[in-house]
Amino acid sequence: MKRTHLPLNALRVFDAAARHLSFTRAADELAVTPAAVGQQIRALEDVLGVVLFRRTSKGLELTPEGEAGLDPLREGFLSFEESVAAMQAGQSSDRYTIAVPREFFAEWFAPRLARFQADTPKGSGGIQYILSADEHADFTEANLDLAIRLVDGPGELEGIPLAPAMRVTVAAPQHRDAWIDWPGAPLPDGTKPCVKAGSPGQALASALAGMGRTVLPLALAESAIDRGALEVLDGPEPALRGYWLLAPRPQWRSRKVRALVGFLTAA
Template identity: 35%
Template sequence: MRLPPLNALRVFEAAARHLSFTRAAAELHVTQAAVSHQIKLLEDDLGVPLFRRMHRALLLTDEGQQLLPSVRAAFDELSTATRRLRAGEREGILTVSVIPSFAACWLVPRIGRFREVHPEIDLRIAASIQVTDFAREDVDVGLRYGIGRYPELNTCLLMREEYFPVCNPALLGGAHPLYTPCDLRHHVLLHDEHFPHEPNPGWRDWLHAAGATQVNAERGPRFGDAAMMVQAAIAGQGVAMGRTALVMDAMAQGLLVRPFDLILPGSYGYWIVCPPASADKPKIKAFREWLLAEAAAGLAQGAAGQG
């Protein structure tokens, strides 16, 4: 069996996926010239052109389009097989992919409690806003923020989000006390723009529901990470539009308070996801059950604190 050079096939897959030698080179940590060399090597070996070099564009030839699905499937299969072997060798390590704001405000403060009940499992937290590709990445579990539609993955709802203003307790009785939503016109509004196209309530929606239409919903600083917005609110720099998971601990500790009763439901939530084949592995099952227990306890504590 005579196969083309494996490295050339790997370079071809990356270049075909990006339709760019430059981006493929960046992903593979090589030079663009090295990518071009490997593609030329593969084309010479196969005897057919795989790319059409257009002005400011790179396109696959018919032969390239025919080859790509098989190459991609082969690398996916290799990735899955090696990942399973590594998982078997490192049974005590659990790699979790999670968005940075949720990691900082909710997951990381609880890691010690997980370690107490499962000392045999070492967590590795991979904080990223990128969607995890379980076939290509060495990740066991993902904590995703969305509506819960994750085809071909085992999915479990961790918690749904609700939206409401939060602030440092000192603002309640300061120079401009927060008695009614209209009093927000005297305060800085803090905005979370981590997911700018997220179909969930923001300040405009909350103020409209509260009847405080004279308050300018657009003013105030914006943060590209929700955890930074929460820290700004704790520091007394303004009133933030809080999300349940990101502020529940700060509220339980008295660092933040909810000045008004109005709460708006969101369409997004946090979901525990993993490949179906690994959903019942002991370390993944243990982590999932612990997450659900922690979420339930936190929500119950928050409800009691606001009761």
């Protein structure tokens, strides 16, 4: 019989019925009806071409053919359990590999990650984070669990927004009357910036240093606004791009990814 044609569900029913020597008790264990157990056993007997049980005055008994296959079957189920445990070991581990922009990590993500770490039961070594500053790193090559990117949507990946897509014009309390630009910043037409930054993080640092005003994602600037390091000059207002937590679809089935995502979305 080809491996792909193995009647695994019927074999599971056979194992339960053989342990209990009762279709009724096997049905209770499997949360099905005794009739369903009987159907599975008859179907398995048809596939194998043997009789597995016989009814006697003392109750249900295994036939010699049934007994002959029982120990190897149980060894096989044990191997299945070991295989599943091995596959789950990496997914249930306390190690996360995350690609995240440096500035967003410092201003928004790190404080939440610290709370997640404090609220999560610690294993033998606690939670370990492996961080990549290249949020556009390839998931496979970098062996990423998750990435955080400033985008207008998840694209081909699966994702959730970490904060509403809002933008705000900000500057330090004592700042030059000039503009700080970065790729994607919606500055007024005709503006000649004093600083052309390469990222919103560099624009944030320039604004904090008092070099001028700039337009930033609210999620990035909010912490500095709250502590008085930046003042709001305009906004908040809706923006096209926001910070998204992204991963390929299979990653979202991971237990550890679901735990972190659940924490971030509930916080």
